[in-house]
Amino acid sequence: MLDTIYNKYGIRLPLEDLFRWNDQTHEQRIEKFRAAYNLGTVTLDGVKTTHYAFREPDLDWEVWIDQGAKPLPRKFSIVDRTDPACPTFNTKLSWTVNPSLSASEFTFAPGPDAMKIQMADYKG
Numbered sequence: 001m002l003d004t005i006y007n008k009y010g011i012r013l014p015l016e017d018l019f020r021w022n023d024q025t026h027e028q029r030i031e032k033f034r035a036a037y038n039l040g041t042v043t044l045d046g047v048k049t050t051h052y053a054f055r056e057p058d059l060d061w062e063v064w065i066d067q068g069a070k071p072l073p074r075k076f077s078i079v080d081r082t083d084p085a086c087p088t089f090n091t092k093l094s095w096t097v098n099p100s101l102s103a104s105e106f107t108f109a110p111g112p113d114a115m116k117i118q119m120a121d122y123k124g
Contacts, residue, residue: 002016009119009121014078032056032057033054033055033056034055034056034057035055036052036053036054036055037052037053037054038050038051039051039052041067042064044064044074044092045074045092045094047066047074048066048067048068049064049066049067049074049075050064050065050067051063052064052065058080058081058082059081060078060079060081061076061077061078061079062075062076062077062078063075063076064076070097072093072095072097073093074092074094075090075091075092075093076089076090076091076093077089077090078090
């Protein structure tokens with residue numbers, strides 16, 4: 001899906017690399033790291049997390065992972081060092097584990113003023 005979105009529309013999604021983590025072998029992932037640090041415990045929104053920082057050839061990124069029984073990522077920060085402006089993406093995540101969802105939540109119901117938008121093919 002990620003390749004199709006990029007090849008057809010030229011769109012790269014935030015945090016795309018996290019979805020591609022299993023596209024490489026363990027050795028290939030490790031080879032990309034230039035540095036990795038465990039920066040210790042940080043409390044985010046009342047939750048104790050472990051803060052990790054990583055440096056790769058083109059990226060610096062940090063992740064804060066909940067401590068305890070459900071080690072879910074709570075925050076990400078990514079810096080793109082390929083651009084002189086070093087754009088940064090930051091996000092905080094909240095989780096509802098095992099939510100109860102109804103079938104209607106997966107049914108698209110456009111509003112009365114909704115209009116279909118045709119996306120042009122990307123010729124990148």
